[in-house]
Amino acid sequence: MDVRRIGVVGLGAMGAGIAQVAIEAGFDVVGREVSDELGTAATERIGHFLTRKVEKGRLAQDARDAALGRLRTTTDVSELVDCDLVVEAIVEELQAKRALFVELERFCRRDTVLATNTSALSVTEIAAATASPERVVGMHFFNPAPLMPLVEVVRGELSSDDAVATALDVVDRLGKVAVPCHDTPGFVVNRVLIPLLNDCVRVLDEARVSPEALDAAMTNGAGWPMGPCTLLDLVGIDVHVHASEALYEKLRETRMAPPPRLVAMRNAGLLGRKSGRGFHGY
Structure with missing residues (x-):
């Protein structure tokens, strides 16, 4: 899939970092938080880090403004409907993630790839909550995402070749180093x-x-x-x-x-x- 719009669910330190990396790489990003206040705070935090890059001469002011213009936030999961890839970055609890993926499956297009940023939970167990586990993969970014080059792309037991290929392509377009692996405890x-x-x-x-x-x-x-x-x-x-x-x-x-x-x-x-x-x- 030619991914153009990425959804990021959870805009804490990790999710905001993923969103920042994506907008800098030219993707449109829809960030979902549980409140408008948290969404605004995340946008301001991302803007602050982009401004620091401008001050250090690593980013042009117009590029900073254009990147931030590609980010919008919402509290409504249904607004992820036009995303080609959605990355979940919420609390590291299995039941919370499984519940979210059920919700994502209900609102996202049938061809949308659903990725979890889990660092220690089973991608297969998260995917099992859905009726289409073949489109679920792991995309484990490392903190802080804008600085750490590695992303582990994790194949669950039922992940399709297309879903994995899409994730690997996105990681490459983000300028990161992808390490593909299978769903084992702790990954690599x-x-x-x-x-x-x-x-x-x-x-x-x-x-x-x-x-x-x-x-x-x-x-x-x-x-x-x-x-x-x-x-x-x-x-x-x-x-x-x-x-x-x-x-x-x-x-x-x-x-x-x-x-x-x-x-x-x-x-x-x-x-x-x-x-x-x-x-x-x-």
């Missing part, structure tokens, strides 16, 4: 990264090192561009714990379970950059 990156970060946190206590020392060890000794504690703070302790719990539920591998230290931090509101304090202060 999280299947490797989550247990690895959990191991790093366990080392904090076992080796009796500080977060600063562990970050220094991994950046200077293993060549990581960012230390594990800094990375966890960037991702969000709560986000990591949620994804870790989801993977442990599926795989029952000890390394997948979030370490008690991370759970305690999550419960205490030490979420990283978003809360001003995690392993480090911000």
Whole structure:
């Protein structure tokens, strides 16, 4: 399919980032939020980031204005009817996503490709809520979407070749790097990264090192561009714990379970950059 208009459902940090990437690439975007206030806030946030690119000389003012003109927001799912591709970026809860996909199927055209941005849930289980699972795929963007080049394109058990091809084509037109994979817990990156970060946190206590020392060890000794504690703070302790719990539920591998230290931090509101304090202060 020649995708021209993209719908994005959920305009939080991830959804707004996806919408920004799409309008910059020349797509018309319809963003859906649960209230006009949230839709307006997302538009203003996207406009702010585009303005910063203008100030840094990375985007012309007229290109910034044209991109923002390609975005409109709504609270009505039925207004996604003319979208060729809809990307879901709502809360990471299976039942909420399944309910949304039932609604999307009711209002979107029969040939519209429906994509979920889930990072840890099963694309197949989300698609099973619909009567047309063949048009459901995963498009897992990484946060922040405007900066991170990777998108995992996930084939569910019943995803059609056409739906997957459409998703891959869109990723290419967005200027991103697509990694096609099948629907397994954690897909590619999280299947490797989550247990690895959990191991790093366990080392904090076992080796009796500080977060600063562990970050220094991994950046200077293993060549990581960012230390594990800094990375966890960037991702969000709560986000990591949620994804870790989801993977442990599926795989029952000890390394997948979030370490008690991370759970305690999550419960205490030490979420990283978003809360001003995690392993480090911000």
